[in-house]
Amino acid sequence: MVDRVSEKLLASLVSHGFDVCYKPGALREDVLNIVENYDVLIFRGRLRIDKEIIDRGVNLKVLARYGIGLDNVDIEYAIRKGIAVVNAPSASVISVAELTIALMLIVYRKLYDAIDDVKHGKWLKGKYIGRELYGKKLGIIGFGKIGSRVAYYAKSFGMNIMAYDIRDVSSEISRVGGIQVDLDKLLSEADVVSIHVPLTPLTWHMINDKTLSLMQNESILINTSRGEVIDTNALLNHIDRLGGVALDVLEQEPPRDENLWKLIKHPKVVVTPHIGAETVEAMDRIAEEIVKNILEAVKWL
Structure with missing residues (x-):
């Protein structure tokens, strides 16, 4: 077919x-x-x-x-x-950017669990007290076509934009009222971190134990770029203190590794099967x- x-x-x-x-x-x-x-x-x-x-x-x-x-x-x-x-x-710029915003909402509003409970006959109003995107600091790692589109959408939700890129993209970021910052500042201040980089020797495992340790407790991490950008084992070490994680990509697709499945099944994690462009x-x-x-x-x- x-x-x-x-x-x-x-x-x-x-x-x-x-x-x-x-x-x-x-x-x-x-x-x-x-x-x-x-x-x-x-x-x-x-x-x-x-x-x-x-x-x-x-x-x-x-x-x-x-x-x-x-x-x-x-x-x-x-x-x-x-x-x-x-x-x-x-x-696929628009499609991936829209999915990124959708994943933020799913994690912040606990939509996955709320929908799943209703489908299983549970009506637990009051259990799912979420958070708004409005007023939150969004840190975008990689301000290319997709990252800049995510910033445009996020600005309409009233989010405050920070971005990290190896290029000088300060003028592009300023168009959405945002600022360009270094990676450490972004990770330590953002409520939401969203990754939009290609996979290169520089970006492989750029989100690792050291960089994850900079993220605030209860901040959330979104990845719709490449799975290998995140060190799975390091993320497992930090997952309990984070507010949530949403991944459209994994280090291994389809997942077979035991630790990947441990991550996927974690209650704070939402995973979609690489559908950004679908x-x-x-x-x-x-x-x-x-x-x-x-x-x-x-x-x-």
């Missing part, structure tokens, strides 16, 4: 004259066996595009990531081999943006 984004993507590619082979669920070995036959390889986040796959793709001209993140691609090696690497960096609108935009960027890349090759 062809999913919505694949159907749009396939139709668009065919309309532009591409001869398309669609292989959903292809394993790494499958890709290694067939990649030499293609000029363009479109892939999702679970397939690691490393030197072995790139070397097997003797006719490859374009590597196209079916989404935003490129942490599963050896970009430097691909470029050295003359292969263009494209993605859809803007397609909206009809984002899927349509992903298809459109990928095709546009493939065509642009092919034009210059």
